[in-house]
Amino acid sequence: MLRITADMFSGRPDPISDITEENEVRVLLREVESNRNLFLSKAPAEAGLGVRGFRIEPLNDEFERDLGVDSTLYLPVGAQARGSRAAEIGERLVTLMERGAPFSSGAAAQPLDASLREFLIAQLSAPSQLSVTDRPATAEVDAEAEQHSEEATAAAACIIELGKFNPGFWNNDSTVRSRNNCYNYASNWRTDTFAQPGLGCGSVYKAFTRAELTRASLCDGMHHRYNCFPDSEKPRPLVALVIAPGIDFHWYRKQVEGFWGHKPGSYPARNTDNSGNVINDPEKANRGPYTEFCGYFYGCISQARRIR
Amino acid sequence: MRRIAALPPAPQRAAPLQGLGYRGMRITGDPAVSIVEIVVSGGVVIVRDRNGAERVLQDTGRALERSLVGLATATLDPAEMSVLRQELRE
Incomplete structure (x- = not known):
């Protein structure tokens, strides 16, 4: 199981979604593995306002075994993207987040609704x-x-x-x-x-x-x-x-x-x-x-x- | 190395020079030893070891840096030495 956070807001809490469907997790892990150069272990320090990237965290210990990492992966997008495929993978993560379960930490959680999805996709495809x-x-x-x-x-x-x-x-x-x-x-x-x-x-x-x-x-x-x-x-x-x-x-x-x-x-x-x-x-x-x-x-x- | 070992820790916000122009002296040595790089810059000395750990020390009055520039006199051309001396005067 994985937790995906869209790192995008400054004032509101970021949207978070838990992906529990095993096949979807496997497909995503394969995608990550074959595009490993696009990912970092944490968000870059220079990130600015707007959609900055996606954080992928494990919710159980299988993540470490499958990916060979011990905690978090971060996909920078937009100006911080490390390759042209980052936006494409970002769009897939948005789709996965829509299907997953919104996570609430007790604060004002942000479900990934249609308007947020539209905003995210538009930002991802913005020319660099x-x-x-x-x-x-x-x-x-x-x-x-x-x-x-x-x-x-x-x-x-x-x-x-x-x-x-x-x-x-x-x-x-x-x-x-x-x-x-x-x-x-x-x-x-x-x-x-x-x-x-x-x-x-x-x-x-x-x-x-x-x-x-x-x-x-x-x-x-x-x-x-x-x-x-x-x-x-x-x-x-x-x-x-x-x-x-x-x-x-x-x-x-x-x-x-x-x-x-x-x-x-x-x-x-x-x-x-x-x-x-x-x-x-x-x-x-x-x-x-x-x-x-x-x-x-x-x-x-x-x-x-x-x-x- | 004895001089460096005797330097006190730098204040927390001390940082080496990073702009355009002379930014300090960098000492690199035998990769087999534990210290891989020493940066002496603008009153700060950064000692980096093989494991990536850093110690940040204070070079009061840039004394160590000045003595390193003195050592470099024989190998740098006069124009480069002039820039170094000017920067160290400021």
Whole structure:
């Protein structure tokens, strides 16, 4: 027997359902076993408001034998999901919860009624990224036109993709956290190699200068901002490059929430600057010694796959 | 190691530096010994053992960190040393 909790509310108690029908439990356990990488042992610390995931707990000692775990499994969904199948499994759990017996701890229990089901399913299928038009302000067009006259005048607006902020993907596993850096984060591509601009295209940067880092990043397949990629190159994130002259480089990636995320080396991904403020503008953020702002770029899927 | 062993425990909310830029010194050693990593950062020393346990100690005035930076002088380039010294002055 299993207990499933939909981890979704902030004020009301979460809906809980006990699944007692043995066949349903067996089917679910098989599903869990074959998608084990999607599950955690507990809810990620970074979870926010809205549907965060599902907690599966044993109600007898067979769970441990069948799953090889001693207590709870947690399926993160939405921004914290660990794979594209998480939403599909989440929908199955919702269906199971409907069939199961609502659990009441004595407080105001929440049965999984039709309206809650509708809300849950809608949240599960919400896209983790959004295509938006990235259009320069008039003054920006003039400045760009002076620098890159053909590119900027040819494309006054580009469609790009902004992803949800999902630091758990980079932070929860110590291997992922320690072996992926700001370039991995900006490219939204885990290589476990501490990726370096230009290494993937065979021409890594030779100095920590704006010109060299720009050259190496374009070589990997990035574009200057407003030099559009076609739809076939989705996702096309907006990223920003800064340098500590002569010392190091750093990247930021714009998130769908409007702020910018980044990952300082082997340290956890975050959306705050050196002053602890949420980064709404990487040009104005406290960047410590990374004093030179080098510009905005677009990443794309070929670039992400190329990085090393 | 004797210096580290003599350090007092850090206050409960003490944490290493985590932002952009210099974040401290990390000492890693022989994987056969029980201590796998020592982080010396911003007045805090974190000693991690093979079992994942941590001890958080206080590096008053960043004295231990400064002496480690002194040891690194021979192997770091002048620009990197300049950043380290500037950070330690702040």
